[in-house]
Amino acid sequence: MKVGVAKEIKPDEYRVALTPAGAHELVSCGHEVLVERDAGSGSSFPDEAYAQVGARLVSVEEAWGESDLLLKVKEPIQPEYAFLRAGLTLFTYLHIAADAPLTRALVDSGVTAVAYETVETPDGALPLLAPMSEVAGRLAPQAGAYFLEKPFGGRGILLGGVPGVSPGRVVIIGGGIVGYNAAIIALGLGAQVTILERSIDRMRHLDEILSGRVNLLMSSSLQVAASVEEADLVIGAVLIAGALAPKLVSREMVSRMRRGAVVVDVAIDQGGCFETSHPTTHSDPVFVVEGVTHYCVANMPGGVPVSSTMALTNATLPFVEAIADRGLAAAAAADPALARGVNIVGGAVTHSAVADAHGLAYRSPGEALARA
Numbered sequence: 001m002k003v004g005v006a007k008e009i010k011p012d013e014y015r016v017a018l019t020p021a022g023a024h025e026l027v028s029c030g031h032e033v034l035v036e037r038d039a040g041s042g043s044s045f046p047d048e049a050y051a052q053v054g055a056r057l058v059s060v061e062e063a064w065g066e067s068d069l070l071l072k073v074k075e076p077i078q079p080e081y082a083f084l085r086a087g088l089t090l091f092t093y094l095h096i097a098a099d100a101p102l103t104r105a106l107v108d109s110g111v112t113a114v115a116y117e118t119v120e121t122p123d124g125a126l127p128l129l130a131p132m133s134e135v136a137g138r139l140a141p142q143a144g145a146y147f148l149e150k151p152f153g154g155r156g157i158l159l160g161g162v163p164g165v166s167p168g169r170v171v172i173i174g175g176g177i178v179g180y181n182a183a184i185i186a187l188g189l190g191a192q193v194t195i196l197e198r199s200i201d202r203m204r205h206l207d208e209i210l211s212g213r214v215n216l217l218m219s220s221s222l223q224v225a226a227s228v229e230e231a232d233l234v235i236g237a238v239l240i241a242g243a244l245a246p247k248l249v250s251r252e253m254v255s256r257m258r259r260g261a262v263v264v265d266v267a268i269d270q271g272g273c274f275e276t277s278h279p280t281t282h283s284d285p286v287f288v289v290e291g292v293t294h295y296c297v298a299n300m301p302g303g304v305p306v307s308s309t310m311a312l313t314n315a316t317l318p319f320v321e322a323i324a325d326r327g328l329a330a331a332a333a334a335d336p337a338l339a340r341g342v343n344i345v346g347g348a349v350t351h352s353a354v355a356d357a358h359g360l361a362y363r364s365p366g367e368a369l370a371r372a
């Protein structure tokens, strides 16, 4: 198969969908790999690294125009819509349930589109979203620690403390993938860590894997209010699948926090769990409300593209190999997780949530792929 890699053109996006190591794997299996020139530079992979493993460096038109399977990180944006065509399979983050213009462009073009974020194992895990939650979770205490420093508007607290001086208090709301990863970094910094969770089973699991080193508390609104008031750093990491994040921390609760405390609202990509949050960018990451610094960057992994690219491609490569080796129809038939990722096939919507969101007819991926 001809596997293409397009350069990301969305502002502030430096990740790339395939590393030279991944390109090497595909070339070794007999596939042809076409990499758009300069595609890897934002993640510190120069063109030569791809050329050395046998990939062909091409123009943007060749990458999109000649490939059977095109790999990207972010959804196509308007200038890329003209490249969508029948006969092309696109594999990328799409998030089209909330994007009517892109859904229309995909359906009208006849392209086949597989979305990273809807690849879902039978037990409900999202293997191509999890690596970015890991990155964002590990970044959150790092960002919080930085903005707790006085010169950056913080209280002037060292999260780790020193002998004779108390450590800072970190409260994490939501103990899923983001919350767990935030906890291990906060613990590593030497902070005193509390996780507020709603699932007792999840708390039992966290208790086991964190060996009792964190305070695990049931997340009621009274407990959230009490914990937030005492905290130096609060990390918002809740998720209710398929819904906007619940606003668990009201403006009133924020107003009772310590001056110069920091909140990192990782859940901002789902609307945020603080009433006072709004999305920010890496170039202007924070704002202050009620004397509390808010860090609400909606694409946190974009700040560490080298690590994020590797984490993402580690997870995507097995699916890329399966599609390249067997073709999408056979690969999806053999793997229900991949089949859940198929959103659009030749003008048909093949993911029920996407069809529902836009009032379009749904067709099963198996049936649509068999006809394509």
Ligand SMILES: NC(=O)c1ccc[n+]([C@@H]2O[C@H](COP(=O)([O-])OP(=O)(O)OC[C@H]3O[C@@H](n4cnc5c(N)ncnc54)[C@H](O)[C@@H]3O)[C@@H](O)[C@H]2O)c1
Pocket (backbone or CB within 6 Å): 130, 132, 133, 134, 136, 173, 174, 175, 176, 177, 178, 179, 196, 197, 198, 199, 202, 219, 237, 238, 239, 240, 245, 246, 248, 265, 266, 267, 268, 269, 270, 297, 298, 299, 300, 301
């Ligand atoms: N900003 C970014 O760059 C970025 C990057 C990755 C993920 N995220 C977001 O981070 C959030 C968390 O993602 P995740 O992968 O950890 O999800 P997850 O499903 O693994 O974890 C969410 C956890 O929240 C818990 N929860 C739900 N309601 C709660 C409540 N009322 N109180 C306390 N806990 C509650 C759930 O029990 C679950 O354990 C999501 O909104 C995700 O989109 C943002």
